[in-house]
Amino acid sequence: MKLRAVLLSCACACSIFLCGCSENFSGENLLHPPKTTGKEAQIEELIDRTTGGSYMLKYPQSGQYRSAIVTEDINNDKKDEAIAFYRTEGDEPSTHMLVMYDNGRQWKISCDYSSPYSDVDCIKLSDYDYDGIPEIFVGFVTQTGGVNELNIFDVSKNGRKVFRVDFSTTYSAFTTGDYDQDAGSEILTLSLGSTEAQAKATLIDYDKKKLYTLSSCSMDGSVTKFENVISGLLDESTMGVVIDGLSDNTYNTQVLYYNSDRKRLVNFPYTTSKKSNPTIRTYLINSDDIDDDGFVEIPVISDMNSDTSTEEGTVAPVINWSTLNLKSNRLKEGIRCVTNFEYGYYFNLPSNFIGTTVAILSKDNKELKIYALNGKQKGSLVMTLRVFDVGASSDKTLSYSTLESYNQYTYTYKIEENSPIYIDSNTLKENFALINFSA
Ligand SMILES: [Ca+2]
Ligand SMILES: [Ca+2]
Ligand SMILES: [Ca+2]
Ligand SMILES: [Ca+2]
Structure with a gap:
């Protein structure tokens, strides 16, 4: 009932x-x-x-x-x-x-x-x-694509009166948080570039009963869509905003934070560095706090240190989940994963694999083989991750152990008996994860 x-x-x-x-x-x-x-x-x-x-x-x-x-x-x-x-x-x-x-x-x-x-x-x-x-x-959607109008309403203590605050601004995305470490919230608006206006971020604070612009900075004018805007810790005391955006056919990340010493809003890498942007990537993969420690990680995608293609396939892309070091304004690499985007999984590289192995994806992307590196060349096989269609004949799958089944695929692995680099089944299982594309 x-x-x-x-x-x-x-x-x-x-x-x-x-x-x-x-x-x-x-x-x-x-x-x-x-x-x-x-x-x-x-x-x-x-x-x-x-x-x-x-x-x-x-x-x-x-x-x-x-x-x-x-x-x-x-x-x-x-x-x-x-x-x-x-x-x-x-x-x-x-x-x-x-x-x-x-x-x-x-x-x-x-x-x-x-x-x-x-x-x-x-x-x-x-x-x-x-x-x-x-x-x-x-926020109300204006007639101009990608531009919204922000209005604020103040609720009285007894909840019976609501006043419109004498303030409005336009934005493409906005968020609120304590970005200048004074225990009160600011408003951060983000605007895409257009023929009339430059792309910019504006930090709005409150003092003497008024909202005012605390600081603003330029943003990447080539970004046409914000895919993901996430507030989080950049270091122990600095809250920032990490923004993944679409620019032409690639994605990139901008990191905004308030520099208390210089008293200004800073955008990594646009207002801090003239160097090429290390976060540019062809895959839609968003920044996130992937290990739940409160710090936001940014995906920096690179190929492993080897020739990019071989007869058996291509070197699998590696995501370096990086955090921003605010002192040096450089990205600091953290967890590294080899990735199979077609079949949607990561494999976090254990520390003894970093710098000592290369991962090769087969031409049909179903097989990912990790080899020990012999100088810059691939040496002996360490392990294999293999995707089978559900219901594949058992004589094919016999030598593989199952990790997970999802949709029409079974994800399996095999560790070489004489592998020159040690890994056991439990470590392998803990380091394997399917990508949650809906997140
Ligand atoms: Ca209030
Ligand atoms: Ca109430
Ligand atoms: Ca504040
Ligand atoms: Ca984290």
Whole structure:
């Protein structure tokens, strides 16, 4: 019985979501949300009354909050507030944002803001004025591709009043965090380059009851899309932002951080080095804290130290998961993996393999053989990673041990008995991982 109820409410939520998604905006198709019960019903009734019953909910396109009606206890009084976006006919293309609170008897409106734009990019809650109550950050999608408008709304302590902060700026991506180590959050906006404007990053801070630009710096103008923006530690005391972007047909990484000594925002490598960018890569592989130690790693892809192709195949690409050394402004290599992009796996190289081995991928990419290096030439075979189609005949797979099965493939390995470089089965298994392409 309980399960059925859960499934039903799930189906209702989905139908609201799908209607909100629809761009069909003729009068006959305006949304009348299915009647729900409890808090949701009261919020919907309030929206109904405010709009005269004819409206279409809009949902944020990116970020943490994706539903058309977001409920969250913003002012920490154990009662949720609600934020909803909608459009009404005849009022196109403007989008309304309603902020609502529960006064104990009924839901009331604390803010009805009308934006001239038709879509919502994202909502973010973050406290920049140190009063313990997060502000509501709302991005609207402008008519210019890749450009959004950021607006900020300040919620009163009792949650019953919401003021629009006299500040707005454009951005392609933005994030918030304590980037200057003063225990309060700043806002960091990132803009792509265009014919009218240079690509840049701007760090916005708060002082004397005002938001102001603390520092800004140039960004790579050839980047046309931000693939991944991640805040994290660069060293023990410096929070930075790591940005993976698409530029022509390659990907690269920029690292932004506030240099407290020089009192300015710095972009590695664009404003720190004229040398070629070591992070350029042809594979879409994003920066991440891959070992969960709080520091963000950047993938630097290189070939192993050997001739790049042989009769049996090509040298497998190696990802050097690197961190930025802020003193030298150089990348510091960390975990190294040989990678098979076609069949989607990594093999972390154990320390005794680094500088002593070469990995060769077969022409069909199904076999990855790691050899000991003999000078610069490949020497004896150490181990093999082999991908089989599920159901491959057992006389083929006989000498291999299974690591994992995924989709239609079985991933297997074999360690050579007389290998000149030591590895045991457990170490091999611990160092093998499938790539999570959806992450
Ligand atoms: Ca509340
Ligand atoms: Ca605040
Ligand atoms: Ca700060
Ligand atoms: Ca890490």
